[in-house]
Amino acid sequence: MSRRADIVVVGAGVVGACAALALARLGAEVMVLERRAPGAKAPTAGVLGEDLRTLALSPASIALLAELDVDESDWAAAGCPYGAMEVWDAEGTGNLRFTAEEIGVAELGRLVPHHPLAFALWQTLEREGIACVTGAGVSGMEALGGRSVVRLDDGSEVEAALVVAADGGESRVRSLAGIEVSSEDTGQRAIATLAEIERPHENTAWQRFLPTGPLAFLPLPDVDGRHRVSVVWSLDTDRALAMEALADAEFAAALSRAMEGRFGAVLAVDRRVGFPLQQRHAQTYRAPGVVLVGDAAHVLHPMAGQGVNLGLQDVRVLRDELRRPLRGPGRALLGDPDLLYHYERIRRGENAIMLRTMDGLQRLFAAEDPGLRWLRNEGLRRVGDLGMVKRTLLRQAMGLDSTAGEPA
Numbered sequence: 001m002s003r004r005a006d007i008v009v010v011g012a013g014v015v016g017a018c019a020a021l022a023l024a025r026l027g028a029e030v031m032v033l034e035r036r037a038p039g040a041k042a043p044t045a046g047v048l049g050e051d052l053r054t055l056a057l058s059p060a061s062i063a064l065l066a067e068l069d070v071d072e073s074d075w076a077a078a079g080c081p082y083g084a085m086e087v088w089d090a091e092g093t094g095n096l097r098f099t100a101e102e103i104g105v106a107e108l109g110r111l112v113p114h115h116p117l118a119f120a121l122w123q124t125l126e127r128e129g130i131a132c133v134t135g136a137g138v139s140g141m142e143a144l145g146g147r148s149v150v151r152l153d154d155g156s157e158v159e160a161a162l163v164v165a166a167d168g169g170e171s172r173v174r175s176l177a178g179i180e181v182s183s184e185d186t187g188q189r190a191i192a193t194l195a196e197i198e199r200p201h202e203n204t205a206w207q208r209f210l211p212t213g214p215l216a217f218l219p220l221p222d223v224d225g226r227h228r229v230s231v232v233w234s235l236d237t238d239r240a241l242a243m244e245a246l247a248d249a250e251f252a253a254a255l256s257r258a259m260e261g262r263f264g265a266v267l268a269v270d271r272r273v274g275f276p277l278q279q280r281h282a283q284t285y286r287a288p289g290v291v292l293v294g295d296a297a298h299v300l301h302p303m304a305g306q307g308v309n310l311g312l313q314d315v316r317v318l319r320d321e322l323r324r325p326l327r328g329p330g331r332a333l334l335g336d337p338d339l340l341y342h343y344e345r346i347r348r349g350e351n352a353i354m355l356r357t358m359d360g361l362q363r364l365f366a367a368e369d370p371g372l373r374w375l376r377n378e379g380l381r382r383v384g385d386l387g388m389v390k391r392t393l394l395r396q397a398m399g400l401d402s403t404a405g406e407p408a
């Protein structure tokens, strides 16, 4: 027997769960389908149980969570606010520091391990009475009389006017809808882990651009007076695989060296999670009965720390575009691709700019050519000197100057 809903959201990661909450707020009957069982350990959990995948939430993303009544007490304590961001070039003297005071805000954002946030969202879905089918993945999909029938691998089916694909970078829904993806292999892997450092992180997100790739130390809350950071280290694939294979003490020493001992010794590290760095962009965000959001639509280099923020901007714009049809007779036409034209135009355009910027920055900082090295150091210095440019860059990274933003 097939179940019915106005909208089916496939994937209850941060983006999918927020999409479900936002669309349910507009009065849609929403059902969430998630492959993972609710109590399952995160595949990116460290040996100490914390999720090694850490997300940098912008103020715009934090505001969306608040609008959706995601209780801060369920996730905020696991995260750490940061008031400054500093990037510097290992091959020169260029350095750039952004601070919250410069643009008159209390914080630039918060770093939060993925699992507590995802768990808080699942609790909100439950509290809001949104139906969730967990523990079975989507394996098939077909169109039937203007609606989509989604098949799960336990043999059950769900029928809806619109399927929101929020099932991550390897989206099954995207491929079932026949949407092509352009993909660029950066030839690099990112290593994520948690580290304990000797000196405090000063609630600052640090990023050092090494010729082999960027290394970030992102602040996490101290535990029993021990200073902790989330580490994301991007390296050429061979070098990354060799690093991942190092014993803890050797890896800790390599990290400390790569950060020039700026935080004293790296005292301990958790297990390393490595993942290939691919930038991907879906060629369209819509097909009959289907729309893409989050990593299903775009995957970008973690250097930007913007993965989840772009996905949540997708959710805001999608909500704004579906507000009218959901409140009128257009509800039956939710799956009409014409209805999603503006959503795609706005979000695909903004995401393409970010993907291109990341690609350019990665190439610029990997360049060994002395001219390019001079240019990037000079660039960092000039941006630092130009207050206006710096403030504009900062406001954009924080999602404060985006197209979307009407509250629910």
Ligand SMILES: Cc1cc2nc3c(=O)[nH]c(=O)nc-3n(C[C@H](O)[C@H](O)[C@H](O)COP(=O)(O)OP(=O)(O)OC[C@H]3O[C@@H](n4cnc5c(N)ncnc54)[C@H](O)[C@@H]3O)c2cc1C
Pocket: 010, 011, 012, 013, 014, 015, 016, 033, 034, 035, 036, 044, 053, 054, 055, 056, 114, 136, 137, 138, 139, 166, 167, 168, 169, 171, 172, 173, 192, 232, 273, 275, 293, 294, 295, 296, 302, 305, 306, 307, 308, 311
């Ligand atoms: C290993 C890893 C490390 C990362 N590290 C960082 C980082 O350090 N900083 C940062 O900003 N971003 C990072 N990212 C990216 C960031 O996590 C994402 O950009 C962000 O969380 C948006 O994710 P999403 O909700 O769109 O997709 P995801 O978080 O991938 O969620 C997709 C959900 O869909 C479910 N699903 C998948 N297939 C199916 C199916 N067939 N049927 C039903 N359900 C399905 C999955 O179980 C999952 O819950 C990382 C991503 C990965 C994979």
